[in-house]
Amino acid sequence: MQLNRIEQLLKQTMGLNAASIGSSAIQRAVRERMRRTHIDDSERYRQRLETSPEEIHELIELVVIPETWFFRNWHPFQALKQHLERHWLPRHGERGLRLLSLPCSTGEEPYTLAMVLADLGLEPGRAEVHGVDISRRNIDSARLGIYRQNSFRGDHLEYRDAYFHHAEDRYHLRPDIRERVRFEQGNLLDPDFSRDRAPYDIIFCRNLLIYFDRPTQDQAVDILERLLTRDGLLFVGHAETGVLAGRGFRSLNLPQSFGFQRETLMAGEPAPSTARTRPVRRTRRTPVRPRRQPRPHWIDQKEQAVPAPPQNAADPGVEQLEQATRLADDGHLVEAAELCEQILQAQGPQAQALYLLGLIRDAAGEPEEAEQLLRQAIYLDPAHCPAMLHLALVLERRGEALAAQRMQERLERCQQREAANPT
Ligand SMILES: C[S@@+](CC[C@H](N)C(=O)[O-])C[C@H]1O[C@@H](n2cnc3c(N)ncnc32)[C@H](O)[C@@H]1O
Incomplete structure (x- = not known):
């Protein structure tokens, strides 16, 4: 073929x-x-x-992988609400607000933004929400505004009663929320898409960059930068924060929001959040394989059978990774995840941090997120046996027997190579 x-x-x-x-x-x-x-x-x-x-x-x-749901990860939407209430609305008077959800998949993310705006009491005419995705099918389905149970996950489901009407096994979005979003089929990387487009105050570009290699990620960030107003906010997925390292963005430092703003706000201009972080350093762009891979104790017994690779204390980030592992071992999963995010943000994509974050997400009941993180870890470090083993388990649990078996075979080949060439 x-x-x-x-x-x-x-x-x-x-x-x-x-x-x-x-x-x-x-x-x-x-x-x-x-x-x-x-x-x-x-x-x-x-x-x-x-x-x-x-x-x-x-x-x-x-x-395309259309995986998405309403209020995915929750925290970014809380951070957005807080930012709009405390900073954007007081600062911008009557100016219209522009929000972009790209990729929007089947519409759950931009409709979530519309619900946040409605909760804030913002008149529909005051804010434009655009949902863009490369897939025509996703856009057609988004326009319908009719969803199944699978689009609602997690514990905070109060919004579902407020904004949906349940009929015949489907949830129908209220027309006033549906009308707040304008959908369009578009490709982020197509120059026609961004040409002559007015900038956005808020961009949600989550769970797209993970599917790109490093040069394409850089190209995408260039485009997103052009699409963002000077004091705009950019939200990315939790596995994607490292892509912004060294690109002139600083984290909003709101836990698990994965929201960023340009570092170069003018002096005296209020920051969107009260907490300010140190500037993101541009460090190495080429991913490294940390030789010492601390292993959490709370992962499956089956996985413990994989021998840990040899250790080398001189590798960067090892101490932080060890700390994150200890936190995870002690059950402080939120803190451990935050530390992994920080490592990724400071050092760029890093297999071991992605692996650990993948385990944490899986333990937190987010297998889809876990799968993406583990795949990224393996992509960065094709000899990362623990990531392969855990990914095989995730796939097996999801009933994807063939994919799980392939991953298991890849793991075995990897272990054989390691046994033949011990370092
Ligand atoms: C996993 S969904 C992410 C949806 C949503 N942002 C979220 O995080 O829940 C990924 C989406 O990216 C879209 N996509 C892939 N490549 C794209 C591109 N170059 N431009 C626009 N959308 C793209 C796919 O069609 C798919 O719907």
């Missing part, structure tokens, strides 16, 4: 780094498109892709 060239095409078009979802997922999508287009030769299918933007789009529809 012409998989390499097809993976390249997907990368050029949408930025997808095949390693982030695995070549087998792309292969499955290609097979499905070949079946539906009645093309049985992969070379012919590749040619079709090269000449047909429509076919590329159909393939994109099959490789």
Whole structure:
């Protein structure tokens, strides 16, 4: 199969780094498109892709990961509400507020923003919320505003009673909230998307950068910077904070909000949060494999069977990682996760911190988040056996037997290599 060239095409078009979802997922999508287009030769299918933007789009529809839910991670929305109440609204008088959710997937994130604005008592005419996603199907579904149980997760579900009407196993969003959001199909990396677009005061770009490689992440951050007002806020996903390291952003320092603002606010300008962090340092961009990998005690017994790699105290961040591991061992998962975030923010993507954060998210009942983090850890460190083992467990629990088995086989190969070349 012409998989390499097809993976390249997907990368050029949408930025997808095949390693982030695995070549087998792309292969499955290609097979499905070949079946539906009645093309049985992969070379012919590749040619079709090269000449047909429509076919590329159909393939994109099959490789995107639409995973999302209302008030995902909760804290960013609390931070946003606080920022608007305390800083933006008093400072900007009657000026209109512009918010962007990109990628918005099936609409849960931008509608959550609309609910936050409604809770604040902001008139619909006072704020524009735009939801953008590369997938046409996601955008069509977002426009409907009808959801299943799976879009509501976690403990804080009061908003569901307030803003949805339940009928025949579906939750229908109230029209006044639906009308606050304007949806549009768009590709962040397409120059036409950002050209001549007025900047946004708030951008939610969560769980997109994890699917890009480092150069594409940098390109995406350049675009997001251009799309953000001078004192705007940028929210990214928890595994993505490291991408902003050294890019002139500072954290809002509100726990687990993963919100950022430019470092270069003018002197005397009030910061959006009371707490100020030290500037993010640009450190190494190339990910390193920490040789010492502290292991939490609270992970599955099965996993304990994997030998820990040898230790080397000279590696950067090791002390902080050890501290995060100790915190996790003692059951302080929130603090441990925060420390991992700080490490990622200060040092950029780092396999061991992502791995530990993946374990914490899994322990906190967030297996999808855990999976993304563990995949990233393995991408950065293809010999990270503990991450492979835990990912295999996550996949197995989710009933993805084949994917779990493949990961287990990869782990075994990795262990054999380690046994043959002990360091
Ligand atoms: C995991 S969802 C994230 C949704 C939401 N931001 C969240 O965090 O819950 C990822 C979405 O990114 C979209 N996507 C992938 N590449 C994109 C691109 N280059 N431009 C815009 N959207 C993209 C996919 O269609 C998918 O819906």
